[in-house]
Amino acid sequence: xxxxxxxxxxxxxxxxxxxxxxxxxxxxxxxxxxxxxxxxxxxxxxxxxxxxxxxxxxxxxxxxxxxxxxxxxxxxxxxxxxxxxxxxxxxxxxxxxxxxxxxxxxxxxxxxxxxxxxxxxxxxxxxxxxxxxxxxxxxxxxxxxxxxxxxxxxxxxxxxxxxxxxxxxxxxxxxxxxxxxxxxxxxxxxxxxxxxxxxxxxx
Amino acid sequence: xxxxxxxxxxxxxxxxxxxxxxxxxxxxxxxxxxxxxxxxxxxxxxxxxxxxxxxxxxxxxxxxxxxxxxxxxxxxxxxxxxxxxxxxxxxxxxxxxxxxxxx
Numbered sequence: 001x002x003x004x005x006x007x008x009x010x011x012x013x014x015x016x017x018x019x020x021x022x023x024x025x026x027x028x029x030x031x032x033x034x035x036x037x038x039x040x041x042x043x044x045x046x047x048x049x050x051x052x053x054x055x056x057x058x059x060x061x062x063x064x065x066x067x068x069x070x071x072x073x074x075x076x077x078x079x080x081x082x083x084x085x086x087x088x089x090x091x092x093x094x095x096x097x098x099x100x101x102x103x104x105x106x107x108x109x110x111x112x113x114x115x116x117x118x119x120x121x122x123x124x125x126x127x128x129x130x131x132x133x134x135x136x137x138x139x140x141x142x143x144x145x146x147x148x149x150x151x152x153x154x155x156x157x158x159x160x161x162x163x164x165x166x167x168x169x170x171x172x173x174x175x176x177x178x179x180x181x182x183x184x185x186x187x188x189x190x191x192x193x194x195x196x197x198x199x200x201x202x203x
Numbered sequence: 204x205x206x207x208x209x210x211x212x213x214x215x216x217x218x219x220x221x222x223x224x225x226x227x228x229x230x231x232x233x234x235x236x237x238x239x240x241x242x243x244x245x246x247x248x249x250x251x252x253x254x255x256x257x258x259x260x261x262x263x264x265x266x267x268x269x270x271x272x273x274x275x276x277x278x279x280x281x282x283x284x285x286x287x288x289x290x291x292x293x294x295x296x297x298x299x300x301x302x303x304x305x306x
Binding site for chain 1: 226228229231289301302303304
């Protein structure tokens with residue numbers, strides 16, 4: 001009788017421990033569900049996010065605008081950037097810029113052949129699968145402006161759907177602080193963005 | 204009491220084994236072999252990786268569903284897989300595509 005009681009006690013205790021481990025450790029790490037906050041505290045939620053580790057936000061470099069009616073002032077220079085990105089057969093790439101909430105960017109891109117595309121953003125601290133898509137309509141080029149709805153990294157996913165190389169030309173200007181390239185071979189590069197004084201003045 | 208302690212120790216160990224990092228991989232190359240639900244793909248860099256298939260793995264050719272037996276050696280494939288490492292990952296989708304021209 002005692003052994004049966006001990007067995008049931010052990011089973012009940014094991015179930016309680018299993019439930020705690022499930023909620024506190026397994027759910028945050030496997031599925032990004034973190035009801036107790038232990039996943040964030042222990043860094044387990046990052047494990048649940050597929051892809052590379054999130055890009056850490058730079059300290060003291062948010063370039064958040066101060067709105068003044070139709071005008072917005074920024075605590076730093078605007079930057080500009082120009083890239084040629086070559087995609088091999090069936091490869092994809094993501095190219096993104098760090099913008100603070102409300103910051104603006106002008107852009108123009110064109111591809112030498114058809115590409116799959118998704119202009120989207122990743123909020124700082126959010127899981128990778130929580131990206132917000134802004135425009136995924138089929139297109140081979142786009143010119144436009146963008147105002148970041150939240151602080152994070154914002155930019156394009158381009159995929160080459162065919163067996164020939166595709167070249168993408170990208171030009172941007174705006175109040176961003178850094179650029180990042182995420183490649184289909186699981187590598188990530190950080191790119192310098194140029195400031196206004198890099199443009200020679202006309203006399 | 205001894206059983207209680209063993210049970211309490213065993214649960215976190217078993218639960219902890221489920222905690223692992225998962226990445227998504229795109230593997231582009233040619234089929235080296237397919238046997239017992241394992242596809243070996245030789246990448247353009249020369250490395251051969253093994254990718255597991257399960258019942259949910261979608262295999263297509265010209266956007267039409269095909270069966271694993273159609274994964275014959277020499278075919279060019281684009282594999283989207285999921286796992287801790289590229290080698291021994293689980294294939295989510297396999298596309299059989301036209302051969303990539305050598306450069």
